[in-house]
Amino acid sequence: MGLAIIEAKDLTYTYPTGDRPAFKDVNLKIDDGEFIIITGPSGCGKTTLCRCFNGLIPHFYGGRLEGEIRVCGLDVKENPIHMIARHVGMVFQNPENQLFALSVEKDVAFGLENLGVPREEIRRRVDWALKITGVYDLRHRAPHELSGGQQQRVAIASVLAMNPEVIVLDEPTSFIDPLGAEQIFQVINSLNRDLGITIILVEHRLDLISKYADRMIVMNEGRIILNGDPREVLTSEEARLIGVGIPKATLLYKALKAKGINLNGPPLSSDEAYKLIAEAMSK
Amino acid sequence: MSIFDGFKFRSESSPIHEMDPRAKFIYVCILFSSAIIFNNIIPLLILFLIQMPIVFLAKVQREWLRSMKASALFATLIFAMNFISLYFYAGHETLCSITERSAAMTIRFLVLIQTFSIFFLTTSPDMLGLALEQSGIPYEICFAFTTAVRFVPVLAEEAQTIIDAQRARGLELESGNIIKRIRNYIPILIPLIVNAIRRSMELAETMESRAWGAVKNRTNLYALRIKGRDILLIVSSLIILIISVYTSIYIRVPSITQMMHC
Ligand SMILES: Nc1ncnc2c1ncn2[C@@H]1O[C@H](COP(=O)(O)OP(=O)(O)OP(=O)(O)O)[C@@H](O)[C@H]1O
Ligand SMILES: [Mg+2]
Numbered sequence: 044m045g046l047a048i049i050e051a052k053d054l055t056y057t058y059p060t061g062d063r064p065a066f067k068d069v070n071l072k073i074d075d076g077e078f079i080i081i082t083g084p085s086g087c088g089k090t091t092l093c094r095c096f097n098g099l100i101p102h103f104y105g106g107r108l109e110g111e112i113r114v115c116g117l118d119v120k121e122n123p124i125h126m127i128a129r130h131v132g133m134v135f136q137n138p139e140n141q142l143f144a145l146s147v148e149k150d151v152a153f154g155l156e157n158l159g160v161p162r163e164e165i166r167r168r169v170d171w172a173l174k175i176t177g178v179y180d181l182r183h184r185a186p187h188e189l190s191g192g193q194q195q196r197v198a199i200a201s202v203l204a205m206n207p208e209v210i211v212l213d214e215p216t217s218f219i220d221p222l223g224a225e226q227i228f229q230v231i232n233s234l235n236r237d238l239g240i241t242i243i244l245v246e247h248r249l250d251l252i253s254k255y256a257d258r259m260i261v262m263n264e265g266r267i268i269l270n271g272d273p274r275e276v277l278t279s280e281e282a283r284l285i286g287v288g289i290p291k292a293t294l295l296y297k298a299l300k301a302k303g304i305n306l307n308g309p310p311l312s313s314d315e316a317y318k319l320i321a322e323a324m325s326k
Numbered sequence: 327m328s329i330f331d332g333f334k335f336r337s338e339s340s341p342i343h344e345m346d347p348r349a350k351f352i353y354v355c356i357l358f359s360s361a362i363i364f365n366n367i368i369p370l371l372i373l374f375l376i377q378m379p380i381v382f383l384a385k386v387q388r389e390w391l392r393s394m395k396a397s398a399l400f401a402t403l404i405f406a407m408n409f410i411s412l413y414f415y416a417g418h419e420t421l422c423s424i425t426e427r428s429a430a431m432t433i434r435f436l437v438l439i440q441t442f443s444i445f446f447l448t449t450s451p452d453m454l455g456l457a458l459e460q461s462g463i464p465y466e467i468c469f470a471f472t473t474a475v476r477f478v479p480v481l482a483e484e485a486q487t488i489i490d491a492q493r494a495r496g497l498e499l500e501s502g503n504i505i506k507r508i509r510n511y512i513p514i515l516i517p518l519i520v521n522a523i524r525r526s527m528e529l530a531e532t533m534e535s536r537a538w539g540a541v542k543n544r545t546n547l548y549a550l551r552i553k554g555r556d557i558l559l560i561v562s563s564l565i566i567l568i569i570s571v572y573t574s575i576y577i578r579v580p581s582i583t584q585m586m587h588c
Contacts, residue, residue, distance in 0.1 A: 103534055125540035133535040139480065140528035143473045145452040146337075152547035154536035165547050183337060187480055201536065 192223020
């Protein structure tokens with residue numbers, strides 16, 4: 044277990060226009076290097092919670108934030124967004140509105156320019172981030188000429204270049220085709236595995252990504268209702284009742300179990316299911 | 327094809343594209359002034375022709391042609407206006423000379439278009455923004471400029487989508503009197519504006535998340551540096567300017583009509 048990189052205590056938030064809290068009494072501890080998936084039905088407050096991780100809430104959105112939240116040792120309420128942005132990178136849903144420069148590399152450089160990093164250092168880190176996310180060859184292209192999947196990888200490169208300890212991604216693949224989504228998930232996984240970056244991923248499509256996660260958090264109506272090992276969370280009764288997008292492999296496991304066929308532990312992907320079934324059949 | 331295609335930057339690698347926008351800007355100003363100084367057809371034709379190698383060097387001949395085609399109508403208009411007014415007011419001139427003077431004005435217009443088109447075809451808005459920045463204009467303004475340029479095609483596409491969607495629902499744009507026609511555009515403008523506001527909110531959120539405003543002196547990935555070829559361009563432009571001014575003061579350039587005793 045590493046050190047707590049994000050810690051929220053009794054966190055409750057109400058938007059300036061809201062009459063009731065978007066989330067309530069959230070208690071959460073995330074350790075350095077963890078890969079966390081947050082899921083839950085639409086409107087349950089996932090996006091709102093993510094906005095607290097880099098100070099967009101309360102500094103950009105206003106409203107009332109009660110309780111405590113510390114990110115990378117910084118009190119979110121006390122520190123401006125640009126201070127927290129050095130530690131936490133944010134990737135949003137719509138790739139189109141995250142890229143505003145006229146070339147890919149200029150976009151990736153944007154954050155570093157804002158931080159006043161010297162030019163040679165910017166160049167080095169931009170190239171590094173572009174290579175890791177697999178968009179180095181596109182560096183001179185205009186962002187609006189790229190596919191959604193490519194744009195989203197550029198957006199990831201843009202936050203990666205700032206060398207954050209945490210990257211938060213809010214449904215990064217919801218506008219992207221399945222192949223593009225798969226590539227994005229691979230990039231995200233390698234950021235966590237190879238670079239040790241803490242990942243917080245909000246996602247509905249759990250089939251492709253669950254196997255990489257250390258922990259899964261399920262929210263409903265502004266509260267965290269499940270928080271634990273993905274295999275336990277996904278096989279739980281609550282997850283099914285809320286309508287979490289449980290991977291088909293896990294559903295298959297449960298269906299077989301109901302028929303009295305016990306596989307050795309719930310699988311999270313079709314590869315794992317295949318292995319477990321092959322194992323069970325060879326017995 | 328829209329008129330603007332003849333001016334829209336397209337990424338391409340050529341010596342002209344790589345030149346410093348400030349050098350190109352000086353070139354544009356000088357060619358503009360030279361074209362204004364002369365009203366004689368021969369120097370104007372020369373100004374037009376000496377820019378052709380640049381068009382080819384920049385590999386933008388297709389776009390250049392497009393800008394020329396797009397200005398054809400306007401050029402014809404200029405020719406006709408000049409011709410008519412000269413015909414009625416400059417009584418004792420021959421038809422040849424009137425034609426020539428009208429043609430000269432038309433060519434002057436084409437020189438201006440051509441110069442403009444070379445500049446915008448070969449200068450990326452990014453570089454233009456950078457040039458603005460390095461000329462001491464506040465970064466916020468330069469950023470607004472490049473972002474606006476970046477989102478023009480996106481908004482244009484969005485407008486088209488909304489028009490198509492509203493047409494599919496039975497909206498008629500081209501009917502009724504002028505007030506009715508303006509009112510027809512309301513169902514298009516409202517979603518467009520709402521979308522633009524939502525978009526700008528998301529952009530602002532992204533900018534904040536990337537440490538916008540963290541330090542006073544932000545740095546830049548690119549730096550403009552005047553290179554040898556930029557100096558060459560500036561010097562040649564200056565020579566053109568000197569020749570133009572000298573010629574217009576000390577040399578009476580004959581017109582073609584005079585030379586041919588027409
Ligand atoms: N900018 C805002 N101003 C006011 N209320 C908001 C704002 N954004 C979200 N809300 C409200 O906060 C609640 C939680 O919304 P949020 O966007 O966090 O949900 P979500 O879990 O991200 O949903 P989705 O899966 O659809 O993205 C909703 O009731 C929503 O209407
Ligand atoms: Mg959301």
